[in-house]
Amino acid sequence: MTTKTINLTLKVWRQNRGEKKGKLKTYFAKNISGDMSFLEMIDVVNEDLTKNREEPIAFDHDCREGICGMCGAVINGRAHGHEKETTLCQLHMRHFSDGDTIVIEPWRSRAFPIIKDLIVDRSALDRIIQSGGYISVNTGGAPDANAIPIAREVAETAFNAAACIGCGACVAACPNASAMLFVSAKISHLALLPQGRIEAAKRAKAMVRQMDQLGFGNCSNETECEAECPKGISIINIARLNREFLKAELC
Amino acid sequence: MTPYVENDQKIDTKLDAKVPPGPLAGKWDQYRFDLKLVNPANKKKFDIIVVGTGLAGASAAATLAELGYHVKNFCIQDSPRRAHSIAAQGGINAAKNYSNDGDSIWRLFYDTIKGGDFRAREANVYRLAQISNHIIDHCVAQGIPFARDYGGFLDNRSFGGAQVSRTFYAKGQTGQQLLLGAYSALMRQVASGMVKMFPRREMMELVVVDGRARGIVTRNLITGEIETYDGHAVVLATGGYGNVFNLSTNAMSSNVTASFRAYKKGAYFANPCFTQIHPTCIPVHGTFQSKLTLMSESLRNDGRVWVPKKPGDKRRAADIPESERDYYLENKYPSFGNLVPRDVASRNAKEQCDKGKGVGETGLAVYLDFEDAINRYGEDVVAGKYGNLFEMYEKITGENPYKTPMMIYPAVHYAMGGLWVDYNLMSTIDGLFVLGEANFSDHGANRLGASALMQGLADGYFIIPYTIGGYLAETTFSEVHAQNSDEFKKGVEAVNNRINRLLSVNGNRTVADFHRKLGLILWDHCGMSRNEEDLLKAKSMVNALKHEFWKDVYIPGIGKDLNQSLENAGRVADFLEFAELMITDALARKESCGCHFNTAFQTEENEARRDDENFCHVAAWEYAGEEKDPVFHKEPLEFENVKLSQRSYK
Ligand SMILES: Cc1cc2nc3c(=O)[nH]c(=O)nc-3n(C[C@H](O)[C@H](O)[C@H](O)COP(=O)(O)OP(=O)(O)OC[C@H]3O[C@@H](n4cnc5c(N)ncnc54)[C@H](O)[C@@H]3O)c2cc1C
Ligand code: SF4
Ligand code: FES
Numbered sequence: 001m002t003t004k005t006i007n008l009t010l011k012v013w014r015q016n017r018g019e020k021k022g023k024l025k026t027y028f029a030k031n032i033s034g035d036m037s038f039l040e041m042i043d044v045v046n047e048d049l050t051k052n053r054e055e056p057i058a059f060d061h062d063c064r065e066g067i068c069g070m071c072g073a074v075i076n077g078r079a080h081g082h083e084k085e086t087t088l089c090q091l092h093m094r095h096f097s098d099g100d101t102i103v104i105e106p107w108r109s110r111a112f113p114i115i116k117d118l119i120v121d122r123s124a125l126d127r128i129i130q131s132g133g134y135i136s137v138n139t140g141g142a143p144d145a146n147a148i149p150i151a152r153e154v155a156e157t158a159f160n161a162a163a164c165i166g167c168g169a170c171v172a173a174c175p176n177a178s179a180m181l182f183v184s185a186k187i188s189h190l191a192l193l194p195q196g197r198i199e200a201a202k203r204a205k206a207m208v209r210q211m212d213q214l215g216f217g218n219c220s221n222e223t224e225c226e227a228e229c230p231k232g233i234s235i236i237n238i239a240r241l242n243r244e245f246l247k248a249e250l251c
Numbered sequence: 252m253t254p255y256v257e258n259d260q261k262i263d264t265k266l267d268a269k270v271p272p273g274p275l276a277g278k279w280d281q282y283r284f285d286l287k288l289v290n291p292a293n294k295k296k297f298d299i300i301v302v303g304t305g306l307a308g309a310s311a312a313a314t315l316a317e318l319g320y321h322v323k324n325f326c327i328q329d330s331p332r333r334a335h336s337i338a339a340q341g342g343i344n345a346a347k348n349y350s351n352d353g354d355s356i357w358r359l360f361y362d363t364i365k366g367g368d369f370r371a372r373e374a375n376v377y378r379l380a381q382i383s384n385h386i387i388d389h390c391v392a393q394g395i396p397f398a399r400d401y402g403g404f405l406d407n408r409s410f411g412g413a414q415v416s417r418t419f420y421a422k423g424q425t426g427q428q429l430l431l432g433a434y435s436a437l438m439r440q441v442a443s444g445m446v447k448m449f450p451r452r453e454m455m456e457l458v459v460v461d462g463r464a465r466g467i468v469t470r471n472l473i474t475g476e477i478e479t480y481d482g483h484a485v486v487l488a489t490g491g492y493g494n495v496f497n498l499s500t501n502a503m504s505s506n507v508t509a510s511f512r513a514y515k516k517g518a519y520f521a522n523p524c525f526t527q528i529h530p531t532c533i534p535v536h537g538t539f540q541s542k543l544t545l546m547s548e549s550l551r552n553d554g555r556v557w558v559p560k561k562p563g564d565k566r567r568a569a570d571i572p573e574s575e576r577d578y579y580l581e582n583k584y585p586s587f588g589n590l591v592p593r594d595v596a597s598r599n600a601k602e603q604c605d606k607g608k609g610v611g612e613t614g615l616a617v618y619l620d621f622e623d624a625i626n627r628y629g630e631d632v633v634a635g636k637y638g639n640l641f642e643m644y645e646k647i648t649g650e651n652p653y654k655t656p657m658m659i660y661p662a663v664h665y666a667m668g669g670l671w672v673d674y675n676l677m678s679t680i681d682g683l684f685v686l687g688e689a690n691f692s693d694h695g696a697n698r699l700g701a702s703a704l705m706q707g708l709a710d711g712y713f714i715i716p717y718t719i720g721g722y723l724a725e726t727t728f729s730e731v732h733a734q735n736s737d738e739f740k741k742g743v744e745a746v747n748n749r750i751n752r753l754l755s756v757n758g759n760r761t762v763a764d765f766h767r768k769l770g771l772i773l774w775d776h777c778g779m780s781r782n783e784e785d786l787l788k789a790k791s792m793v794n795a796l797k798h799e800f801w802k803d804v805y806i807p808g809i810g811k812d813l814n815q816s817l818e819n820a821g822r823v824a825d826f827l828e829f830a831e832l833m834i835t836d837a838l839a840r841k842e843s844c845g846c847h848f849n850t851a852f853q854t855e856e857n858e859a860r861r862d863d864e865n866f867c868h869v870a871a872w873e874y875a876g877e878e879k880d881p882v883f884h885k886e887p888l889e890f891e892n893v894k895l896s897q898r899s900y901k
Contacts, residue, residue, distance in 0.1 A: 017473070017813055034649075035536045043763070044539055050761050050816065055807045058815055060329065062502040064542045065643065067427055068333040090646050115473060116813045123450070126330050130442040134435035135394045139314040139712045142385075142392035146349060149403030159396035159421055162428060166332055189394065196394045 005031045006098040010045065012057055013105040017116045024103065034094030038081065039064060039071060041093055042104075058117040066090040066230065069165030072172070073118045074105040079169035079228040087167065087230040107172035111179070111215045122168045124214045125182060131210035132203040133186045135196050148194050155193075162189040163231045170225035170233070176217030181225040183207050184241035185233045191244055204244035265519070266871055266886045269673040270374040275892050276356075279378045282674075283717050287724035294319035297723055298482040300467055302454050302509055304331030304437065306430055306704055307687025308488030310711030313436035316445035318716055323480055324437070325449045325469060327504045332434040335490050335502040336707065339426020340547035340640070342408060342418035343390075343704040345383035350407050354415040356380045361893060363702060366412040366592050367667070367695020368845035368861060369895050370522070370869070372888060374674060375692050379702075382709040387419055389712060393432040397421050408636075410700035411548050412592035412900075418701045423547055423640045429704055433711070452478070453818065454509045455749075456742040457485065457516045457683065458733075464513075464683035465731045468742040470750075472818065475811040477743050479733035483726075484682045484719055487513060488711065491666035491688035493526060495826045495833065496778075497770025499663035500532060500545040506822040507829045510670050510689055514832075518678040519871035519884060521671035521691035523829070524837035527698055527846050528779050529664035530596035533647055534616040538767070543662040544647055546619070547640055548700045551589045551596070553624035553633065554657070556580050558617050562607030568618055568656050579603060587900040594697045594846045594859075595900060597661035601779050602857070604660075611658045620656035661779060665703060667694045667846065668836070671871040671886070675718035676710060679871075682726070684719060686710035691869065696845025750810045753820050758803030762820045765800050769793065769823070773830060781837055782850045790834045797827040832872060832881060839883060842866040854897070863895050 008029040015022025029045050036044070039061050046056035062070040066087040073088055075081035081091045096102065104118065112120040162185070170181035187204050190196030196203075219238060226235045271282040289297070297320050301312040304326040312324040326334060348354040360380040364371060387405070391397065397419050398406040407416040421428040440446040449469070456468035458479070466481040492507035493499035514520045531546045559566070560577045579599060581588045591599075600617050603609060610616050625633050630653060634641070641652045648658075669691040676684050676692070687707040694702065733739045776789035800823070808814040843852040843859035844866070852860045861867075867888050872881040 033537055033539075035647075036539060037541075037647075040539050040541050043541055047761055047763060050805065050807055053805070053807060056816060058813055062328055062333055062504050063335070063338045064503060065338060065544050066646075067424065068328070068335075068337045068502065069330075070328060070333050086646065090643075092646065092649070094649055119813065122329060126332070126438065126441075126448075126450075129435065130438045134439045135392070136439065137389075137392045137436075138317045139310075139389055139436075139716070140385075142388040145347070145387045145391040145397075146404050148391075150399055151403050152399045152401055155396050155399045155403075158394075159428070162394075162396050162421075162431065163424065165337075165427075166330065189396065193394050193396065195392055 005033050006093065006096060008032060008096065009101040011101065011103045014057070014117055015114055022114070032093050034092065036093045037064065037089055038075070038091040038093065039089045058119050060119050061089055064089040067165060069167040072107060072167045072169055074107065074172060076103050079107070079173045080230050085230055085232045087165070107168055109171045109177040111177060112168060112171065124216070125166050125168060125179070127214060128179065128183060128207055128210050129186065132199070132206035133190070135190060136199060150193060158189050158192040161185045161192070161233065161237050164233050165231055167230060169228045169230060171216065173224040173228035174217065175222050175224065176220060178219045179211050179216040180219035180238050180241070181229060181233055181235065183211050184237035187244055188237040188240045191240065200244055201248035204241060205248040208245055265679045266671070266884050267673065268372060268886060269675060270372070271674065275373065275377050278374055279381060286717055286721035289720045289724045291319060295321060297321065298323065299484050299486060299719065300480055300482040301325070301486045301488060302467065303334065303488030303490060303687070303689070304434070305334035305336035305488060305490055305687060306426070306433055306707035307689070307711045308334070308486070309430065309433035309437045310708050311486055311488060311686055311715045312446055313433060313440050314712050314716045315719070316440035316443070319445070322440070322446045323449060323482060324446050325452045325454060325467070327451065327453055327472065329450055331437060331448065331450060332431060334430060335505050336430045336704070337427050338502060339704055340423040340545065341410060341549040342420035342425045342701040343386070343429065344410070344417050344699070344701040345387045345419060345705065346380055346417060347384055347387060349405060350416040352415045354417050358415065359383060359417065362413050363693065363699055364695065364893055365898060366699040367697050368859065368898055369695065369863070369867065369890065370844055370888065371693055371695035373890060373892055378714070379693050379706055379709050382713045383705050385713060386705060386708045390429060390432055393436065395421065395428045395432045408549055409552055409590060411551060411590050411596065412699040414587070418549070420549070423637065426704060429708065433708070454489070455512065455746045455821070457513045458738050458742045459516050459680060460731050460736065460738045461729060463681045466733055466739060468739070468746050470746065473813050475809070475814060477746050479739045479743060481731050481733040481736070481739070483723060483728055484684065486684045486686060486715065486719070487670070487689050488686040489689045491669070492829065493663045493666055495769070495830055496526070496663040496773050497766045498535065498540060498543050500529060500543050503542065506825065508822050508825045511825045511829055513670060513678065513680065513683060515874050516680060517874070518680045518683055519671040519873050520668070520832060521869050521871045522668040522836065523833045523872065524777065524840060524847055525667035525696050525845065526663060527593060527665040527667060528597045528661045530593055530600055530661050531619060531659045532662035533644065534611060534613065534658055534660040544643070545662070545664065546644060546657065546659060548593070550619060550637060550640060553636070554589065554619040554621050555623060556589055556617055556619055558603045558608040558610060568610070568620070577608070584900045591900045592697055592699060594848070598779055598848060600661055616658040616660045618656040619659045621652060622656070625653065665698055667691065667696060667698055671869065675721065676714055677718070677722065682722065684715060686715060696847055749821070750817065753804070753817065753824065754806055754810060756801060756804050756806070758805050760803050760805060762804060762806065762816060762823050765796065765804060766823045766826070768796055769827060769830060772796070773833070777834055777837055780848045780850055783838065786834050786838045790831060790838070793827065793830045793834065800824065800827055835881060836870055836872065839870060840866055858898070867895070
């Protein structure tokens with residue numbers, strides 16, 4: 001654990017609700033300990049702003065342990081910051097140096113309108129799941145859990161795809177603002193499992209159509225999504241989606 | 252001061268648990284048969300409000316919609332998928348006995364009752380154990396990618412407080428996978444039009460009409476608009492209140508507000524002093540820390556807990572030879588060793604640190620060491636089991652647990668207390684049902700690991716769909732519309748007044764400042780060990796802090812906007828009042844049991860000493876008005892199937 005502290009200059013996107021445009025404002029973060037998370041650093045700045053009777057910076061967050069997918073911002077041009085496979089709440093200040101200037105902006109995408117400051121509306125991701133991101137099973141009547149064995153590797157590959165936290169960083173990182181990585185993760189997760197296989201083709205078609213309708217861009221294999229994904233979701237999933245989609249188109 | 256009013260003499264009609272008659276194992280089956288059914292064609296005439304989208308809320312909303320009810324579902328986060336349940340790591344219990352190691356429904360039931368130190372209701376716990384197996388079946392059918400063995404069958408691990416391996420898991424992300432399963436079922440129902448989803452809403456008031464719960468008042472967290480929603484029943488699945496301690500493993504928005512508003516409307520609050528302090532969390536590092544991170548208890552399967560034998564030994568772990576290490580859990584509890592229940596493990600960690608044997612910079616930590624496991628199984632195997640937890644630890648602390656032992660310390664984690672409910676999961680307000688961590692039902696004075704996920708899903712998938720039907724079928728409803736009902740109008744007025752009152756204090760201190768102070772008072776006086784003198788002190792300190800809050804808090808911004816300071820202020824204001832209730836409950840329970848360790852009541856070996864003659868009951872508190880002590884009610888606990896014994900894990 002570190003005891004040394006650092007001082008930083010922040011340039012933070014401020015945008016009031018209902019305003020079309022916002023602007024970067026400069027703040028200073030002083031005596032920041034390396035053990036603090038990025039969000040705890042903003043807490044400190046917000047506490048100071050409040051004491052000076054200014055409105056604190058609005059930002060989404062909840063679990064603060066990298067699993068709820070609620071947090072996220074573009075830090076110096078990188079979604080969730082520069083550390084690999086790390087959500088903003090798990091980015092620790094020991095990765096910054098004394099005197100650094102940090103630019104903090106919200107996700108930018110047509111499908112994610114800005115609500116206030118760093119908070120955006122990601123409900124489009126829920127709408128994609130509504131279009132088919134499930135197995136159609138009602139409660140009650142399921143067979144014994146061990147009735148269908150599933151090879152360990154298959155279960156693990158499905159798990160790795162299912163680990164997506166729905167944060168939207170892939171969309172924010174993509175030059176086309178495509179949600180392909182997010183969509184492919186769900187399609188792969190379910191298509192890999194025997195329980196989900198049955199609806200795989202229908203699901204792929206419906207989810208891709210929904211994504212297009214919601215204003216997300218197309219995938220042109222820029223792979224920036226994979227690089228910024230905090231959960232290491234692989235673009236192999238996109239290849240899998242394409243296969244499923246092709247099958248769906250053919251049948 | 253009279254801490255509480257005993258009303259032994261009166262029969263507490265409101266506290267009828269409605270436990271069905273008959274032998275334990277057949278109660279639920281018989282009861283489901285006896286419950287009245289709602290005609291399929293009539294289901295669509297009922298609107299059900301479900302507050303919360305965690306495991307309990309999402310599973311309930313989805314299943315009720317599948318049955319044909321119209322559901323309105325609310326949550327604070329921007330998406331239902333982000334409810335606090337998402338963070339659960341270790342696993343979910345079920346009595347499948349796939350490991351063939353002697354498990355059974357009866358054993359899961361018994362372990363849960365005993366783990367809870369005999370302060371839970373037998374019939375509810377037995378039902379939970381019965382349902383546990385259906386949960387796993389359903390979750391696999393939903394596509395939950397549980398861990399599997401090489402044969403492709405489901406794998407199990409062990410958890411604290413049990414000697415069998417019955418915990419199903421998906422790496423260290425079991426809660427995430429289970430919640431995403433429930434969320435996907437919910438999204439399917441949203442698509443079908445049976446569920447209307449209201450994210451970024453906070454329930455601020457419960458609306459009761461003619462003695463029945465008929466709706467809620469919410470604040471739209473984006474616009475600040477106050478909104479009203481009516482229905483035929485209200486289901487609260489709003490989670491636990493651990494954040495009353497400020498620092499806890501709970502998500503930042505976890506709150507007591509929804510439950511507390513219901514309490515003020517007549518729902519009794521049961522056992523509020525029962526809060527679980529989890530033994531394996533990353534130690535506190537500084538004042539601005541916003542939350543504590545849990546390291547799953549499953550780590551205790553392979554990690555060995557130790558401290559230096561000599562108090563004040565500041566050598567690095569690696570420099571302390573084997574002979575100078577005290578593996579205190581293994582030494583003191585040879586049969587359960589590192590797998591003793593949470594309350595026991597936490598208390599022992601505190602005891603070691605109090606003796607000056609704590610490690611790390613603050614001395615408030617003990618080691619959790621994987622060296623033996625790595626030597627025995629190899630780094631790969633250990634990484635396979637705990638890889639993501641090790642990474643998380645390293646991310647937070649900057650230290651590599653494959654090389655140096657982890658440092659852990661107890662942290663507030665779970666609320667066993669909650670709104671009182673009967674066997675139907677209905678509170679003392681007709682038509683108000685409470686599920687998941689928000690109710691008090693199944694875990695007594697201490698919850699066993701991997702049992703909360705089980706309970707949340709049992710409540711939502713398999714219990715409420717039946718019991719709510721019984722209520723709806725037997726009730727004659729008056730017409731109630733949010734737009735033209737006086738009760739709703741009054742609810743909105745109350746919410747607006749409260750918001751205006753908060754904003755107009757216009758003092759000098761931040762909400763966070765008050766929350767930190769409250770947390771410290773409770774941690775020091777109403778935490779892992781308690782005594783009457785401290786509790787009395789804490790009660791007056793909390794009361795004073797509450798008054799200061801209403802005189803000196805400063806909340807920037809306005810009500811009709813996205814205003815996170817205002818959101819927090821409302822939650823902290825409720826925590827301040829709720830803390831007094833917690834302390835009152837702790838004072839009234841003059842025994843030690845599970846997590847409630849009163850130093851005046853301990854055995855010679857420093858274990859909790861229960862007083863079954865006088866305290867084998869649920870304490871349920873009724874709101875009596877501002878600045879008035881709540882009224883005490885008790886539900887006696889009768890054990891017909893298990894023998895009460897001193898818990899022993901030796
Ligand atoms: C870090 C961690 C790890 C855990 N690991 C395990 C484990 O391995 N196994 C296990 O069994 N248990 C575990 N638990 C416990 C378990 O996760 C919780 O007890 C359980 O998930 C609670 O589920 P719930 O549905 O009752 O509530 P929650 O998941 O807390 O959901 C509450 C819901 O209510 C909503 N809500 C709250 N207040 C309001 C309001 N005022 N208005 C509107 N909506 C509101 C929230 O938005 C949310 O949707 C863990 C807990 C933590 C903190
Ligand atoms: S794929 Fe990765 S970046 Fe995209 S939403 Fe999921 S977790 Fe976030
Ligand atoms: S706050 Fe939950 S992922 Fe960052």
